[in-house]
Amino acid sequence: MHPITHTIREMYAIFHDLGFQIAQGPELEEEFYNFDALNIPNDHPSRDMQDTFWIKGQKGKLLTTQTSAIQIRFMQNNKPPFRILAPGKVFRNEATDATHEAQFFQMEGMIVDKEVSLADLKGVLEYAFKKLFGDNAEIRFRPSYFPFVEPGVEVDVKWKGKWLEVLGAGLIHPHVLKAGNIDGKEWQGLAFAFGLDRIAMLKYGIDDIRHLYSGDLRFINQF
């Protein structure tokens, strides 16, 4: 089984136990879902945080840069409370090397409920990464900035004695709930996202991200 499939499945099994259901979204996405609804206005410096593949001749169409776009689509079509886990292929217009690819996989997690706190976020992630990396795994937050969460944190996971930068996370920004037609007075949310490629590379000790998309059985058949 391909290591990306292994990782998606293992992660889903962990989060499924906490009540997370799968959600998916398109790869050819609209600017609204990928940026505007996620509190990333046009001509704002936060757009620089990702290099985007825009579609030629189709204004406002792009290759999705983040699975966070799926948050809005799910919110608009479902009534809270809910917990989702959204694996998806995302794209960045940047040069490739052993640790960077123009296409890679992310996994988005989201909870919308009556009361949601940073302590819940930490609890969920501690549960998940202890399951994934073993009981010794630890979690820590560092302040960061993602326009669609407030507060926003970078999450490090301690594994084999080393702190690894693994996720971005936070409490869902009220503007995002609003874009998803969810009443922010009644509902709150948390969200997190991580690179599945990075998790697979860490877990299996894969030395080059490009192996994942090579179709090379010298690589794939080891898994």
Place this chain on the structure above:
Amino acid sequence: MKISHSWLQEYFKDTLPTAEALAELFTFHSFEIDGIDRRDGHLSSLSESKGDKIIDAKILPDRAHFCLSYKGIAEEVKVLTGLQYVDNKIDDTPLAVDESIEKINVSVENADFCRRYVSRKITGLEIKESDEYIKDKLRAMDGRSINTIVDATNIAMFDYGQPLHAFDADKVKGDIVVRSAKEGESITLLDGKEITLSSNDHVIADEEGPLAIAGVKGGKRAEVTMDTKNIIIESANFEPASVRKTSTKYNLRNESSKRFENEITPGIALSGINHVSVLISKINPNAKFGPIIDFYPKPAINTVITTSTNFINKKLGINIPQEKIVAILKNFSIVVEEKEEQLSLTIPLHRFDLVIPEDIVEEVGRIYGYDKVVGTKQEVKNSADVPAHSGFYVAENIKNILLSLGFSEAYLYTLVNKGDIEVAYPLASDKKALRTNLCYGMLKALDMNARNADLLFIDTVKMFEVGKVFTNKGEHTSLCVGVRRIKKVKGQTSNQDIRDTREALLKALDIDIMTVCTVDDTGGILRFKGEQIGVINAIDGIMELNLDALIPHIKTPSYESINFGPAAKIIYRPFSIYPFITRDIAVFVPDSVKTEDVENIITSNGTELLLKHKLFDTFKKDGKTSYAFRMIFQSFERTLTDEEINKIMETISSDMKGKGWEVR
């Protein structure tokens, strides 16, 4: 933002913690640190015996309104360490005005773009090269020294966050106007580059034309040089999105545009010009300072946020006492009014990041420390309560079926050389379009793996991919299955393998699809509910079908039946990218000789170049057994030559012959 430890020290009475200790504080309370560099030079911080340390801070857009300045960084340090500021570090005391110097006449065409424009003329200057201390400060910021005046404007910007610009007053003709550029109007920039402007750019102009691109870059015409005697200083505030559009369009992003793009408050423009005036008066004691004009039609007003201790604590999931919360906020110069547990907060003008109560949650949380957040214990939910995602579950089930039939899964590239939909700025010309199918990628993967079949010890390459494809009709999930037979077996073709796989798959999925196909399986299509949904063997040994068309009609498998659980422990071994060499050896041995005895000779003579070996044929005849082994040789460092492998083969066969065995 580069933060010079020595420069930052100038703000504090007490000795700062080391650069490393500050970096640690910033990392857990403020922003990410990319690294710390050591610099020799004239800046020497009190805590370092020699030289300076430069902390490279990654300031993201939320804190860029105030942390792209030493003043903003110093405020973070004050809050985090409790250290005391020196008095009046940024001296913005208004200087005595020489009323004989004329007022600058400025008109602003669009006050939504130019929110504030402060200016004054300064005369009687003698401009020189800056001293080494100033040069080192600019070097710390990756900048370079120009002359005393330009350097003073830059130093003031780094300290205070307000970009400033100086024009040679004697080269400015008539009044100054801040206006939209005229379509096709051109300007020669300070670096000699000529830019043709368009009407959505904004310029600072005199009666002859543009003097500068507003907020972005000065022009050559009114450049301040060593011969300049009189200057006009500008301290302005421009609308972020417009500055960003212009700086991006002409690829002119710089320290000034970066600050405007991230938005700075117009509230600091006057202090900015007063501060740079003080700096100029220190290096030019004879300079005379003209009256200040201040165009500021809509003064900035402070944001007021109403929140409560309860709200902050509930969001953080911690119980921070109210007096602690209030102390943190006051430390940031936020005016706090308490009414029981309700907090009414008047936010300083420079904090554009503090708008809604959630922003206050972050402010309190990061300073108090996210390490104090204790994770909530999680309950495992009943699996039956989790809704199944039919598309995902069906796809994973199909993967399981194909894996059990000996197929390997591939994830291939979405961006290819041609397709219906193209990206605007491709990374390469062969990655300019979105794939319309999976089969061409599959064909390439089969070709590549067929070349490695010996190395993989396989006689058939069997692969599949589930992935999105994109046509003029839109996006859908496709399933592609590919087979390539390496070893020819009479009466068996890859196309027939596809038929067998298809039949097994459709049976397992319990779905009725019509196959329209040639008798010998050399080509055909798949039809479902009257629509064509797939193609069979149009390329030999490859079948592709639209999975999205089928999913609604396939029974969703149960969570348990898919087996999502963790994989068995896998140890990945990197593989060599160099070509391999295959050799076979067959030997007749007496029946008493065991397989391992033959194998031992192969492994003990194979050297480190023997990657693997396999027994692929055995038969017995007249009290003797024939063993045929295949060996794969490969190096991690180089391409092997036939000669060196021949030598290894000779040692193996002579060892075997030495035992009296018959090498065939």
